[in-house]
Amino acid sequence: MIFEVLAVGLIISAVLALFLEEVIYSVAALAGTFFFVALIFVEYNAIFAAIFTFAAGVGTLAVLFLSGEMLGDKPVNKTSPKRVGILIGAGAVLSLPAIFFSVSGSISADSNIMFGDALWNVRGLDVVLQALVILTIALGIAVVLHEKKRKGGQ
Amino acid sequence: MDFVILSLVMLAIGIYGLLTNRQLIKVFISVELIAVAATLNFVMLASVMGVGLGQAFLILAFSTDTAVSGVILALLVVVSRKYGTSDISKILQTIKDKDESEDEA
Numbered sequence: 001m002i003f004e005v006l007a008v009g010l011i012i013s014a015v016l017a018l019f020l021e022e023v024i025y026s027v028a029a030l031a032g033t034f035f036f037v038a039l040i041f042v043e044y045n046a047i048f049a050a051i052f053t054f055a056a057g058v059g060t061l062a063v064l065f066l067s068g069e070m071l072g073d074k075p076v077n078k079t080s081p082k083r084v085g086i087l088i089g090a091g092a093v094l095s096l097p098a099i100f101f102s103v104s105g106s107i108s109a110d111s112n113i114m115f116g117d118a119l120w121n122v123r124g125l126d127v128v129l130q131a132l133v134i135l136t137i138a139l140g141i142a143v144v145l146h147e148k149k150r151k152g153g154q
Numbered sequence: 155m156d157f158v159i160l161s162l163v164m165l166a167i168g169i170y171g172l173l174t175n176r177q178l179i180k181v182f183i184s185v186e187l188i189a190v191a192a193t194l195n196f197v198m199l200a201s202v203m204g205v206g207l208g209q210a211f212l213i214l215a216f217s218t219d220t221a222v223s224g225v226i227l228a229l230l231v232v233v234s235r236k237y238g239t240s241d242i243s244k245i246l247q248t249i250k251d252k253d254e255s256e257d258e259a
Binding site: 003007010011014015017018019023026027030033034037040041044045046048049052053056059060063064067068071094095097098099101134137141 | 156157159160163164167168170171175177178179180182183184186187190193194197198200201202208209212213216218219220221222223225227230231234240
């Protein structure tokens with residue numbers, strides 16, 4: 001029951017973080033997201049992960065509050081309470097699959113490999129994909145800097 | 155294993171925000187949400203399977219996430235200073251106008 005409540009809170013705060021007009025309110029909602037993630041980690045006995053999430057989350061939020069205040073464009077219209085209500089409702093609806101559906105059991109009927117085992121054994125794919133993303137970003141920055149240098153030379 | 159669905163939903167919200175938001179800070183928040191979805195799935199799977207190593211790997215994931223955040227924020231500051239806004243559509247329009255005026259000249 002606790003997981004369901006935390007899941008609903010997590011999804012609602014994530015939706016609010018993305019779709020509120022004011023950047024400062026979005027960052028406040030992102031703080032809620034980090035808070036709920038840490039609570040879920042605590043519920044699953046991952047205390048170390050929860051503390052680390054808090055520590056990293058506080059740093060990220062401090063930087064985001066500053067950059068949001070300095071760099072964020074001020075919205076013309078303020079977010080109405082009706083829109084906030086709609087966003088909370090949308091978040092609650094989006095959290096329904098996490099509450100009512102579950103992924104478990106064997107991968108197929110004639111296989112003894114459990115889904116959790118299979119998922120854990122292919123974790124290396126995540127690292128490879130993340131490395132590809134970072135490599136792409138690095139290449140993009142290198143290309144931009146090279147173009148800038150070339151134009152500066154001309 | 156309800157958390158797999160939860161992290162998938164978080165991932166979907168993050169990707170949707172990444173594709174639809176025009177504010178650069180919101181794009182950054184979307185990237186953060188995607189990273190949260192990944193770490194949520196990773197740590198909870200390790201916790202359910204009783205693998206303590208999962209929490210140790212979290213340090214690696216957060217280090218990478220922090221490095222990516224630093225690069226994104228640096229680019230955000232540079233772009234905001236150069237164009238005076240953090241709205242992607244306005245920035246693209248400014249670049250387009252500048253290119254057109256250079257072509258005419």
